[in-house]
Amino acid sequence: MTELQSLTTLGKADVVRAARLSVAPMMDWTDRHCRYLHRLLSRDALLYTEMVTAPALVRGGAVHLLDHAPEEHPVALQLGGSDPDELAEAARLGAAAGYDEINLNCGCPSDRVQSGTFGAVLMTDPGRVAECCAAMIEASSVEVTVKCRIGVDEQDPETVLPEFLARVAAAGVGRFTIHARKAWLKGLSPKENRDIPPLDYDLVRRMIGLFPSLHLSLNGGVATLDQAIEMLDQGFDGVMLGRAAYHQPADILCAADRRVFGRDCADSTPEGAVLAMLPYIEAHLASGGRLNQITRHMLGLFAGRPGARAWRRMLSEGATRPGAGPELVQEALAQVAPDLAA
Template sequence: MLKNQDHRVAVAPMMDWTDRHCRYFHRQLTRRALLYTEMVVADAVIQGARERLLGFDEAEHPVALQLGGSDPGKLAEAAAVGEAFGYDEINLNVGCPSDRVQSGTFGACLMKTPVLVADCVAAMKARVTIPVTVKCRIGVDEQDPDPALDALANGVFAAGADALWVHARKAWLEGLSPKENRDIPPLDYGRVYRLKVRKPNEFIGINGGIQSLEAAREHLGHVDGAMLGRAAYHTPGILAGADAMFYGEPYAAFDYAALIDAMTAYAAR
């Protein structure tokens, strides 16, 4: 049985968007989709205000903590802190192309050092009992996505990763802003599908440009998981049908009045 087989649908980690309040709101729309935090840098977890950075409402489960970093020891320590806080999964960011992330030698630039990524995964796996996963791109800059993605996938799964989520675009570390990196590099879903053919016994999820649950369902004919990003933020109502479509729960018309009541009570707390 595939690890993480219940996490067929997820809401992507998005900086400045998927904070604890956004996740609580999304959880009112779907009980089953896996929710991700914004990326939190491992150094901040170790040294910073942990409750402010990591605190979340119990209603958010299942919820994964995404970490940024490239030091295996620090990532392992931060992962242990995340597990103690009650997160259901630890995810390593190997996809963010922002200048700040590049200056810290992590995020998408780690696509160039798959052995280091594998070392990071192995260190986290040795410290926690919850799943450790990776979210990456298909490559960066002038990399050929075929060997680049294969090398990354081979390394992380050999190190024990429980899942690999792939944003089906390259990241360009020079010349494109983070916003442009979400739109300009062309999507290559076929590259992710081919990775799944090569790794039939591993959990491969896809991300990038998925605008609807129907599109997610089409991807699930080829891979194990589909991750919605900006569509879940800008048009969150699409999440309301996820539990019926993907998890076999009874379909019912969504109660928006109840949603307003729940969020009003949450805001008052």
Template structure:
């Protein structure tokens, strides 16, 4: 069972990014971070290809399933299926601003219907033994976040939900694209701190605009009022610069031992790559999540190019990863080599 300390750092659910291969890769960098699936709609879980949608490798634990939907009975059934697959948490998406989400009456538009969210969460909690949690925004469109956030949280807390991940921005469903909604609405970290201060019995994690572990550590430090948030959720930073995940166990969880560097992470990821390749999984579908691993290092561009160009070729295997790694090692060796200035 997940405990509060297990939530100190998590990686956000990100559509088209945090698939099972991405999660296995992130696990090669951190054994402690809580990982989330992409959002899967409840009807898809019930009626779709469950192994394709929900299947995951045991190395991914702890891993949470994020569901989308607004029908309590469907969500309860999908949650039961997810728990049977072995997920450590069931999370309801009350924050995604995409057009598809709006037409389906789930995601961020549910911020307008806190009682419906509570009904959904009550059904999920009744259906499963694992934690049932909410990921939400602070409001949508012209809502007052001081009211909308607390209304959503309080309604779900009233049915027994104790854990909330708050993306500290509004979602503008009218006038902004989903991409713009990740950057344009201003962040309000202070409101999330206020939620924790005024609801100290709840577990509150913060999400949105967190660029690195320095910022994550600062957000988890006690404020002037002594209030301490329970967790930080990283999104794009963890995906685009995954090497920072190699420091998570030490810096965020206080584990002893060395950080996991980029080379060690690839060594850890290799058995997973080999196993999936033997099952017929295309190399590119796994290595696409590694493209930012060497960010800032000599040879990073060559690393990305090799993985991008060669991994898509028919029959591409681990030798492509080896060539990409070797390109970085050679670039680093050239940089470190002494220069002969003799006449």
């Protein structure tokens, strides 16, 4: 089990180092409980919040969406929006809340995001993205980055992606995460947009040569730590994993500090993470929270191991019951690690 950090906002060099391996922002998944768990598995990987919309923060006053634990660092806030003034204020709030990076979402293809004129639809308006980023950079005390696609709908990625990077980089953005698929805003659901459009790693790889001063991370289709390391060896500055890091977090994160970041340390273990989560669970329940709000993120910890099905079943069925607490987690742990569960 890795030792948790208790840090204030990190320096830019620390965050850039952490961006060698990151866990993608995922709606309804990468909340603060998920991030706390992932931090127990890796002290170095960069974690992202779910997307928080700038209007919710600025017009709605929903600053509780910025809540996070100091142990989550290095952690980035992803914002959604398209109004430079709103995004600037949201970035200021995020930096003041202690996030290490502020990221602008230019990749989400959902209908709800499109109706707000942000997410992947912003790929069609690099000038607006540049204006938004310039305003965010001026307002934020931490680095502003962008997550994007290679294009949308009928756009030609060979033309669109380099133009987008050039325009936004000219506004002061030095770090991009590129999902190596188009987003089809018409005709595909958000779920289909994660799988059906073909991956084009070669196009993203060519951007490294075109923009040698930019830090470019690859996202999309990377399913194992070995594959992430292979992509780093091929010249990408960073790799971002999404669903694999969520559904098999131990497979991706337990060896990451040693293999990706070069630490001379023992790998973390899912068993150790479960034991370390018990005080966190107790504190959450004491504050009025529910067990399943945390355990839903823990279901994949033992993926592929004997007893994993029983672990998942006990947590899935039991965590929503009134009065469920840490003892249920310990009982479930006994299914995969009986020696540690006593």
